Amino acid sequence: MRTATSPAGAPADLRLVDGSTVAVIGGGPAGSFFSYFLLQMASRAGLALDVDLYEPRDFLQPAPHGCNMCGGIVSESLVQHLAMEGITLPPSVVQRGIDSYVLHTDVGSVRIDLPLHEMRIGAVYRGAGPRDVTERRWESFDQHLLDRALTCGAKHIPARVEDVGWQNGRPLLTVRGGAARTYDLVAVASGVNSPTLKVLEQLQVGYRRPTLTKTLIREYRLGERAISDTLGPSMHVFLLNLPRLEFAALIPKGDYVTMCLLGEEIDSALGDAFARTPEVRAVMPLGWQASERSCQCLPHINIKGVDKPYADRLLFIGDCGITRLYKDGIGAAYRTAKAAARAAVFGGISEAAFRRHYWPVCRTIASDNVLGKLTFVFTQRVQRSRLLRRAVVRAVQAEQHVAGGQRRLSGILWDMFSGSAPYRDIFTRMLHPGLLCRLAWSVAASVGPSHAARLVREA
């Protein structure tokens, strides 16, 4: 019997068994990681599972058909975690390795180098690249992960799930065209920009879509040589006192540069205003025109995760469940997907099992985001105060010039911009007395007008 809402009183000891069927809605990183780890762990546990991965997009197509609308940064910590898992990211997928950040303000710029001088952050395209890409020189990141999942035995179904209901206590998926199938477990990894989430809210299993905000992602085609000569292997982060702008970055890729903006009521006009600033012009090649963009999108991102990313036979992973605030969304997809797979294989697939085995990882990310909000208050204060901007640039410059010295502020900014460390860790380091003293000294030293003139000259 087909019903629209969840069956009441499902047994608490629901488990995956040999031959169980699993559907994964969404073939982005969360869906592919989940399928990969689920099949890997099931194999170790001696279970043969039948995994269908529903993904209508073709990641081999340029935007918008194959794009998952994302800045495309694989963080330093995620690169390491994937390497530990045996998942290496080849140069055919990573368009540019990043070894440093350059912080730009109106009072100067400062480069923050990684102590190891190693390419440890990957700039990728989730799909095949921007709308006007003509030559496929790099592989799609999402396709690379999807291929891994398929190699493990997942089956790709290139169709959009249009309806989710219940039949005899099991989730029933209906795809475009009308074909329907029941599953023992459904993992939803559809991101936050998918209409499927509205359908899932109507299942009455306690799922409510996350709180969202809009971002702006824009692509500029500059050519590989021009990017190497100007932006280089650095991510460029801007703390500019521009109305409505909270955070902006330029990420060098292969032939393109990705511009990412976060802010209030973000729109194309804010993107244009940012692109016209002297700080952006200073890092782009001579003759670059801000109006000559390749493509642009205004996707939503999750800024407050859901309260209950699970129900009997249902899991919500990645962005549609809980993710990290502003940074390292792909890293959060990896962590939640792996935790969900572990819970499903070893803990069970009931709501109680997910609460016990999956929710703790989600809760850790959610609590960390609370401290993340506090750390971003710091950058907002810096952004709004010229004096603080001067002090921060001065303090970081001083740290970078002393070989082998303590680089507390540089490390904090690095981890904030790269998303490489938990916010709890960053927040704790922000309260270090040594750092507070250095900042206080920098503020005092930055009051003089001669300092500002020197910084501008140096920049």
Add this chain to the structure above:
Amino acid sequence: MSPGALGKVYHDGEVIVRQGDVGDALFVIQEGRLEILSERQGKELRIRIAGKDELVGEMAVFEREVRSATVRALGEARVLTLDRKNFLRRINEDPSLAFRMVETMSRRVRELSAEIVRLKAALGERGVE
């Protein structure tokens, strides 16, 4: 080097870790090969060659002891460094990550056992007890 190559490139003969150094990192080979050498009384003995995707240098990280061998690039090799702190924190969060390490170490124990059997057999043929 391709602009998208992660890690660091070591040239032929370049040392990645030296026997006796304190180990605070381990390494994953992204491309190329590394040779693991034991230095004794001024002489080098090659223990094994490690290839793409292999982890090296994990023993010093787990045991908190100095490096037991020198690791050197055999031809050009690209290597990603994993921080000890990050590595141990992640294993603490997700113990299943250690599974790959156990698999690697188990395979090495198996290889070493086979090597001992081979050496003992060779010594036996020469009449050495």
